[in-house]
Each structure stands twice: as structure tokens, then as C-alpha cells.
Amino acid sequence: MVDAAVANVCGSDAIKANLRRSWGMLSADIESTGLMLMGNLFALRPDTKSYFTRLGDVQKGKGNSKLRGHAITLTYALNNFVDSLDDPSRLKCVVEKFAVNHINRKISAEAFGAINEPMKETLKARMGSYYSDECAAAWAALVAVVQAAL
Amino acid sequence: MVDAAVANVCGSDAIKANLRRSWGMLSADIESTGLMLMGNLFALRPDTKSYFTRLGDVQKGKGNSKLRGHAITLTYALNNFVDSLDDPSRLKCVVEKFAVNHINRKISAEAFGAINEPMKETLKARMGSYYSDECAAAWAALVAVVQAAL
Known part of the structure; x- marks a missing residue:
């Protein structure tokens, strides 16, 4: 199942190009991008806050050092994937390593999919007129690799 | 305690310069560096294998996909720190995030210090004639930040 999701991403020049092009813009400010993604997640899917009780009050944004550490570390994981x-x-092996901690936190593949809409909003904010639905779909294909590993 | 260890690193231009200069050489091949560091750890401190039972047979090196995933992910953490x-x-916040998983695995500050000698050997291998003990000491100062967070 992971192999098929990996092949779907790695076998598509269009998906890889969209991921790399958008990552270039997302990574221009790694920290802000991570905080934006997490902020969008909590705004669009407040139900997911239950998975982040360790972080304390996530409304504080960057002022919450646990959330800040999580957000920055998350973007380095995305960098690793790209x-x-x-x-x-x-x-496959880095996604499976990434999945370990999420499995330990009992985050299902379905629950992890909650990140797709927040990622789409993050892409729109970061890419502006360069945004396209194909780009959001490329990230969803990468998210699907993680989901397959959960 | 973490604050003091962070100040020791961030307040020293010499330590930061040594970390950045060596990271430039370590990061030339992220994956090999991560595998070398883990390989050196298991060779020099075989007692630490007990912390990595999840990975299975670590003697297989890159052929062990769990070890490979761990090694690559570790180097992205180092990149984040640098x-x-x-x-x-x-x-401070990214080291504290890094520490969370190690605390969960019950790795003490003393046990984590086992990485210093393997890191020194990795630096020697990667830096060749550019290696200096000051460089190894700079990494030990960064390791001390993680230790303070454990």
C-alpha cells in the first residue's frame, strides 16, 4: 500500500515538479510556513486539536514554544520528503519513520487527511497567482503516502 | 538549564562557525552522513543498541529501511539545529521538540552523550584535514543543549 502511493508520486514528473516548485515558495520562510499550516489546521479542523494536547494553548501561535518547535520540525520533514x-x-523509509510517531499518537490515515485543506490554504497564501489545484493535488498525493504508512 | 546550554552555543561565534563549516561538509551527502553516524554509534557504543530495538538488525546498514529512515531524519534534525x-x-524550541521522542524512549542525558565520540569520528571522516578538536567540541556543545532538554 505504501509502495503504490510512493510509486504514484515518484513516478509522476508533473507531481514532482509541482511539489518542488511549491516547496521553493513554502521554504522561503520555513518557520512561518509551518506555523501557518498548523494555524490553518486548527482553524479549519478544530477537532484535530485533540491530537495536540501536549502543545498546550495552540491559539498562542509562535508564542507557544511547543507549537513553534512542532511547526518548524514539521517543515523539515516536508523538506526531507521533497x-x-x-x-x-x-x-518510503523517511515517510515510514515519520509515521511512527503518528502511529504512537494513534492518528489514523483518515484523521491525518485533515491536513489537506489546511495545506491547500497554505499553498494559496504562499503561492498567490502561482497557485493551482494541481499543486494542491500533488501535496495530497504526498499526504497519501503518509496515510498509507499509518 | 536548557537556556544556559543554548546561550553557550548561540553566544559563541567560534562554536557557530565550527558548526556551520562542518555542517557544510556533513550535509554534502545527508544520507551517508546519517548512516555513518549511526554506524559509528553502534560500533563504538554497542550498548546503545538497546535503545533501537524498533529498528531491527542495525548491522544491515542502509539495507535496513528503518535504520535508513532514522538516519536520514536525524540529519534533517541536525540541519534544523544549525x-x-x-x-x-x-x-531551544526545536531541540525541546527533538527531546520529546527521546524522553518517551527513556533516553537520559547521560545516555544521549554516547553520540559524542561517534560524531567526532564522523567529523574526522567527512572533514579530513579540515577536522579540528574545536569542531568536535562545537558539536558536543550542541549535543549538550539536547542533553539539557532530556
Whole structure:
């Protein structure tokens, strides 16, 4: 199941190009992007806050150092995934490592899918007129690799 | 305690310069560096294998996808730390996030210190004639930040 999701991403030049192009814009400010993604998640899917009780009051944004640490670390995971796009076995092993902590936190594949709409909003904010639905779909394909590993 | 360890690193131009210079060489091949560091850890401190039972047979090196995923992800954490050197509050929050999973795995500050010698050997291998003990000491100062957070 993970292999098929990985092949779907790594086998598509269009998906990889969209991921790399958008990552170039997302990574211009790694920290703000991570905080925006988490902020969008909590705004659009407040139900997911139950998975982040460790972080305390997530409304504080960057002022919450646990949330800040999580947000920045998350963007380095995305960086790792994007750097792995030309090496399917590498993408698989780093996604499976990423999944371990989420499995420990009992986050299901369905629950993890809550990140797709917040990611779409983050892409729109960061990419402006360069945004396209194909770009959001490319990230959803990458999210699907994580979901397959959960 | 974390604050003091962070200040020791972020307040020293010499430590930061040594970390950045060596990271430039370590990051030339992120994956090999991560695998070398883990390999050195298991060779020099075989007692630490007990913290990595999840990974299975670590003697397989890159052929062990769980070890490979751990090793690559670890190097992105190092990248995150190095990128944080000019922002003490950022270094603190990302190290504290990194510490969470190690606390969950019951790795003490003393046990985590086992990484220092393997890191020194990794630096020697990667830096060749550019290696210096000051460089290894700079990494030990960064490791001390993690230890303070454990």
C-alpha cells in the first residue's frame, strides 16, 4: 500500500515538479510556513486539536514554544520528503519513520487527511497567482503516502 | 538549564562557525552522513543498541529501511539545529521538540552523550584535514543543549 502511493508520486514528473516548485515558495520562510499550516489546521479542523494536547494553548501561535518547535520540525520533514522524490525507497523509509510517531499518537490515515485543506490554504497564501489545484493535488498525493504508512 | 546550554552555543561565534563549516561538509551527502553516524554509534557504543530495538538488525546498514529512515531524519534534525543558531528561542524550541521522542524512549542525558565520540569520528571522516578538536567540541556543545532538554 505504501509502495503504490510512493510509486504514484515518484513516478509522476508533473507531481514532482509541482511539489518542488511549491516547496521553493513554502521554504522561503520555513518557520512561518509551518506555523501557518498548523494555524490553518486548527482553524479549519478544530477537532484535530485533540491530537495536540501536549502543545498546550495552540491559539498562542509562535508564542507557544511547543507549537513553534512542532511547526518548524514539521517543515523539515516536508523538506526531507521533497528531497527524496527521485528515490522511491528513500521516500518510503523517511515517510515510514515519520509515521511512527503518528502511529504512537494513534492518528489514523483518515484523521491525518485533515491536513489537506489546511495545506491547500497554505499553498494559496504562499503561492498567490502561482497557485493551482494541481499543486494542491500533488501535496495530497504526498499526504497519501503518509496515510498509507499509518 | 536548557537556556544556559543554548546561550553557550548561540553566544559563541567560534562554536557557530565550527558548526556551520562542518555542517557544510556533513550535509554534502545527508544520507551517508546519517548512516555513518549511526554506524559509528553502534560500533563504538554497542550498548546503545538497546535503545533501537524498533529498528531491527542495525548491522544491515542502509539495507535496513528503518535504520535508513532514522538516519536520514536525524540529519534533517541536525540541519534544523544549525539553521537555528542565530535565534536562541528557535534553537531551544526545536531541540525541546527533538527531546520529546527521546524522553518517551527513556533516553537520559547521560545516555544521549554516547553520540559524542561517534560524531567526532564522523567529523574526522567527512572533514579530513579540515577536522579540528574545536569542531568536535562545537558539536558536543550542541549535543549538550539536547542533553539539557532530556
